[in-house]
Amino acid sequence: MSGRVWWRLAWRNLGRNRKRTLITGAALAFGYLAAVVIVGVSDGIVAEMIDNGTSLLQGQVQVHAPGYLPERSLYATLGGDSGMALSPVLERLRELPGVTGAAPRVLGGGLVSAGSQTSGAVLMGEDPALEPRVSRLMAAIATGRAPEEGTRQVLIGSEMARKLGVGPGSEVVLVAPAADGSLGNDLFTVSGVYRTGVRELDAAYALLPIGTLQSLLALAPGRVHEIALGLSDPWTAAAVADSARAVLAAAGVPADVRSWPRFRPEIADYARLARASNWILIAIVFAMAVFGVANTMLMATFERRREFAVVRALGTTRSGVARTVVYEGLILGAFALVAGALLTAPILVWWHRSPPDMSFLYGGFTMAGALVRPVLRVQYSLEAPLLAAAALLVTAVLAAAYPAWRATRVPPADALSDR
Amino acid sequence: MRGSDTHVTDPTAGDRTTPGPSATAVRTEGLWKIYEQEPAPVEAVRDLSMEVRAGDFVAMAGPSGSGKTTLLNLLGGLTAPTRGRVWVAGRDLTELSGRELARLRLEHIGFVFQAYNLLPVLSAMENAEFTLLLRGLPTAERRERVRTLFREIGLDGLEDRRPGRLSGGQQQRVAVARAVVGEPALILADEPTANLDSATGDALLGVMERLNHERGVTFIFSTHDPRVMERAHRLVHLVDGRIESDVRPSGRGSTA
Ligand SMILES: Nc1ncnc2c1ncn2[C@@H]1O[C@H](COP(=O)(O)OP(=O)(O)O)[C@@H](O)[C@H]1O
Numbered sequence: 001m002s003g004r005v006w007w008r009l010a011w012r013n014l015g016r017n018r019k020r021t022l023i024t025g026a027a028l029a030f031g032y033l034a035a036v037v038i039v040g041v042s043d044g045i046v047a048e049m050i051d052n053g054t055s056l057l058q059g060q061v062q063v064h065a066p067g068y069l070p071e072r073s074l075y076a077t078l079g080g081d082s083g084m085a086l087s088p089v090l091e092r093l094r095e096l097p098g099v100t101g102a103a104p105r106v107l108g109g110g111l112v113s114a115g116s117q118t119s120g121a122v123l124m125g126e127d128p129a130l131e132p133r134v135s136r137l138m139a140a141i142a143t144g145r146a147p148e149e150g151t152r153q154v155l156i157g158s159e160m161a162r163k164l165g166v167g168p169g170s171e172v173v174l175v176a177p178a179a180d181g182s183l184g185n186d187l188f189t190v191s192g193v194y195r196t197g198v199r200e201l202d203a204a205y206a207l208l209p210i211g212t213l214q215s216l217l218a219l220a221p222g223r224v225h226e227i228a229l230g231l232s233d234p235w236t237a238a239a240v241a242d243s244a245r246a247v248l249a250a251a252g253v254p255a256d257v258r259s260w261p262r263f264r265p266e267i268a269d270y271a272r273l274a275r276a277s278n279w280i281l282i283a284i285v286f287a288m289a290v291f292g293v294a295n296t297m298l299m300a301t302f303e304r305r306r307e308f309a310v311v312r313a314l315g316t317t318r319s320g321v322a323r324t325v326v327y328e329g330l331i332l333g334a335f336a337l338v339a340g341a342l343l344t345a346p347i348l349v350w351w352h353r354s355p356p357d358m359s360f361l362y363g364g365f366t367m368a369g370a371l372v373r374p375v376l377r378v379q380y381s382l383e384a385p386l387l388a389a390a391a392l393l394v395t396a397v398l399a400a401a402y403p404a405w406r407a408t409r410v411p412p413a414d415a416l417s418d419r
Numbered sequence: 420m421r422g423s424d425t426h427v428t429d430p431t432a433g434d435r436t437t438p439g440p441s442a443t444a445v446r447t448e449g450l451w452k453i454y455e456q457e458p459a460p461v462e463a464v465r466d467l468s469m470e471v472r473a474g475d476f477v478a479m480a481g482p483s484g485s486g487k488t489t490l491l492n493l494l495g496g497l498t499a500p501t502r503g504r505v506w507v508a509g510r511d512l513t514e515l516s517g518r519e520l521a522r523l524r525l526e527h528i529g530f531v532f533q534a535y536n537l538l539p540v541l542s543a544m545e546n547a548e549f550t551l552l553l554r555g556l557p558t559a560e561r562r563e564r565v566r567t568l569f570r571e572i573g574l575d576g577l578e579d580r581r582p583g584r585l586s587g588g589q590q591q592r593v594a595v596a597r598a599v600v601g602e603p604a605l606i607l608a609d610e611p612t613a614n615l616d617s618a619t620g621d622a623l624l625g626v627m628e629r630l631n632h633e634r635g636v637t638f639i640f641s642t643h644d645p646r647v648m649e650r651a652h653r654l655v656h657l658v659d660g661r662i663e664s665d666v667r668p669s670g671r672g673s674t675a
């Protein structure tokens with residue numbers, strides 16, 4: 001019934017010492033800005049890691065025949081020895097929500113040699129039309145072109161090229177044990193050289209058109225070792241993996257479906273750690289703010305001791321006195337939140353759209369085995385701004401709680417005491 | 420030495436504006452207030468029993484430190500007695516919870532303070548209507564009551580001013596309005612004229628007299644000022660926390 005008078009008093013009292021109110025509010029607003037931006041940068045680093053750790057090569061969800069992992073036997077193709085009808089299954093996988101692409105792959109171990117130099121290699125057969133929607137290896141070409149389906153062309157990494165002393169146009173010999181027990185070997189032309197910056201990747205993989213590799217390994221066209229899925233949001237991987245499992249079951253293809261946190265646990269661990277440290281960071285930022293705000297509010301309430309005594313004498317209950325102080329905190333928090341959001345939004349948008357190139361500071365470096373490009377892009381999320389907003393309001397109320405309690409302890413008889 | 424209480428029920432002092440000649444606004448019985456402090460406890464009010472009729476206009480005089488403020492605090496339920504009892508509007512304050520006391524103050528007691536004690540962030544109107552707001556009265560009624568009162572006591576046109584832009588006398592009149600507007604049975608005022616020059620103090624006293632006379636509000640106020648004492652209907656002298664004399668100067672407060 002009389003709630004409005006407490007809001008009014010709270011509001012007017014905030015206007016009483018504008019400078020103090022402004023400074024306190026600004027501290028909260030900057031706390032909000034700091035929390036949201038730092039979490040955004042941290043999320044950006046994590047997103048970059050996941051992207052690089054999965055999109056360069058593996059994809060975010062992988063499908064294999066049961067038992068293919070970890071030995072990666074040449075014979076353990078999807079659908080068994082007879083293989084499977086690929087296109088309808090790929091079609092259905094692509095149609096799953098959040099899936100950007102589905103690409104089949106053939107994998108085998110082999111040797112690549114040029115002249116007297118030989119290098120061990122993972123031979124990877126990819127569909128040049130489907131693969132770009134799943135992984136970026138073919139797009140990371142430093143020189144030359146991607147291999148063309150129906151030709152004997154191979155794309156190799158920069159480390160392997162250096163070791164073999166070859167480049168685009170060079171001839172190399174590929175030797176690989178084939179499924180029929182023979183030793184497949186043939187003369188190939190290097191179509192191009194890719195470079196990811198991850199040394200192990202750049203030394204290990206030789207990319208061939210999928211049909212070319214199938215004939216080298218004596219595998220029928222329906223036999224593939226892996227189907228990789230690309231996702232628009234890597235955090236949906238577990239759910240997509242479930243749907244993919246259902247698609248394969250419906251197609252009668254026994255399958256082992258894994259999402260990236262399973263095959264890149266180190267990245268998942270880092271992401272979890274980063275997330276936990278985000279919350280800790282928000283907690284620290286606002287815990288510091290609590291003391292600052294509580295201190296100024298306490299000062300403000302001490303200055304109004306007599307007024308609290310007066311309103312008590314006039315018939316206000318203790319809770320009425322407490323309410324007006326808490327409302328003051330809430331109003332301050334709400335304004336700080338609006339100011340903080342108005343301040344934060346453009347910074348986030350700018351930072352997301354045009355991430356500063358940090359290569360002057362550091363080159364591409366690897367973190368948990370994943371390439372991190374030298375850009376510092378903030379990642380939007382709804383979670384961080386909402387959580388920081390809640391933290392800000394809780395901070396404001398917590399900061400008001402002790403001063404409010406102190407205000408209720410002012411004896412009403414103080415109203416009559418001589419000044 | 421408490422024999423002077425007999426004056427309280429002086430039958431010659433009728434009052435036409437109160438519900439009945441014997442209605443009691445305030446009563447105390449064996450009231451003590453002892454402040455525990457070093458080096459020795461202070462007995463601010465000592466075994467004080469008195470009764471104030473509804474509609475009376477009582478001044479409490481006495482030297483500084485004689486217990487006037489403490490007694491007003493006790494009568495208003497702002498502080499608890501060490502011993503004894505206080506009744507206001509028929510209710511024993513010592514038996515009420517903090518919440519009940521707050522409610523009783525809100526509905527039955529008005530305060531006027533020496534230092535005015537208006538809330539600086541509220542306008543004169545908002546200060547005056549404060550207790551009505553707490554009681555949840557509708558805006559129109561609150562405004563109407565305050566306006567009428569402001570007209571009566573010469574505060575017309577000052578409704579929107581903040582206390583900082585009012586003179587001392589005006590502030591004290593707003594404070595009186597704040598105390599009166601809820602039509603409490605009792606108004607307690609602690610040296611209400613002490614901060615005012617004598618002309619302004621006179622005027623304020625006039626306002627209080629009118630409210631007492633026309634609305635039947637009971638006033639109990641403390642004062643140092645002999646000219647204020649002269650205008651009281653009943654004059655209680657405190658010394659060392661006790662009533663030293665309690666007189667009803669002839670003619671005043673009676674119908675004659
Ligand atoms: N809160 C208090 N704590 C301790 N002593 C007090 C307190 N209030 C008043 N006193 C003491 O009680 C006595 C009466 O004070 P008070 O009621 O203020 O008298 P008056 O209003 O007549 O000047 C004085 O000795 C004063 O020092």
Ligand SMILES: [Mg+2]
Pocket residue numbers: 487488489609
């Ligand atoms: Mg006093």
